[in-house]
Amino acid sequence: xxxxxxxxxxxxxxxxxxxxxxxxxxxxxxxxxxxxxxxxxxxxxxxxxxxxxxxxxxxxxxxxxxxxxxxxxxxxxxxxxxxxxxxxxxxxxxxxxxxxxxxxxxxxxxxxxxxxxxxxxxxxxxxxxxxxxxxxxxxxxxxxxxxxxxxxxxxxxxxxxxxx
Numbered sequence: 001x002x003x004x005x006x007x008x009x010x011x012x013x014x015x016x017x018x019x020x021x022x023x024x025x026x027x028x029x030x031x032x033x034x035x036x037x038x039x040x041x042x043x044x045x046x047x048x049x050x051x052x053x054x055x056x057x058x059x060x061x062x063x064x065x066x067x068x069x070x071x072x073x074x075x076x077x078x079x080x081x082x083x084x085x086x087x088x089x090x091x092x093x094x095x096x097x098x099x100x101x102x103x104x105x106x107x108x109x110x111x112x113x114x115x116x117x118x119x120x121x122x123x124x125x126x127x128x129x130x131x132x133x134x135x136x137x138x139x140x141x142x143x144x145x146x147x148x149x150x151x152x153x154x155x156x157x158x159x160x161x162x163x164x
Contacts, residue, residue: 011101012076016108017054020100024093030060040067040080050080061085132157 011017014033022028032038037051041058043066052069054077061068066082068089081089132148135157139146144159 010076011070011098013101013105013108014054014072014077016101016104017070017077019104020097021054021056023100023104024097026056026060031056037071040069042066042082043084052080053077128155 011020018028018031018033021031032055034053034055037053038055040048040050040052040055042048043058043064048067050069051071052067053072054070056068058065058067065085065088068082068085069080070077071080079089079094132155136146139157139159142161144161147158147160149156149158
């Protein structure tokens with residue numbers, strides 16, 4: 001029976017942590033994700049007192065290993081690694097995992113920023129189109145004809161009314 005070592009990690013994003021675990025060699029289909037923490041299993045198949053939200057079961061690590069888990073907390077995921085597995089999943093492995101996590105985090109933030117810029121631009125275009133249509137409608141009601149020209153990103157509307 002081995003003891004588990006709890007190590008705080010500065011990783012707070014579940015999606016990025018799972019991607020980082022895949023980057024360091026774990027098959028995504030073998031990584032369990034639970035909304036509520038589940039019990040980890042030890043070397044001899046006994047349920048441990050430790051619970052985790054993200055679990056890599058021992059059969060996917062090695063027959064003599066214990067489950068590796070990550071427990072969600074408000075300050076980041078807490079890595080739960082058995083004393084037996086600590087040489088393999090110790091500071092060097094956690095450092096590599098953290099580097100992969102940071103790369104995933106950076107990519108995710110860039111993607112979110114690009115999506116936000118696209119959303120803002122789409123909203124701006126909807127607003128410009130709505131204003132353009134409103135001018136057309138009001139001009140028509142007042143008896144004007146609208147001549148529209150585009151100059152780069154600008155739209156020029158000229159109201160024309162014939163009087164005889």
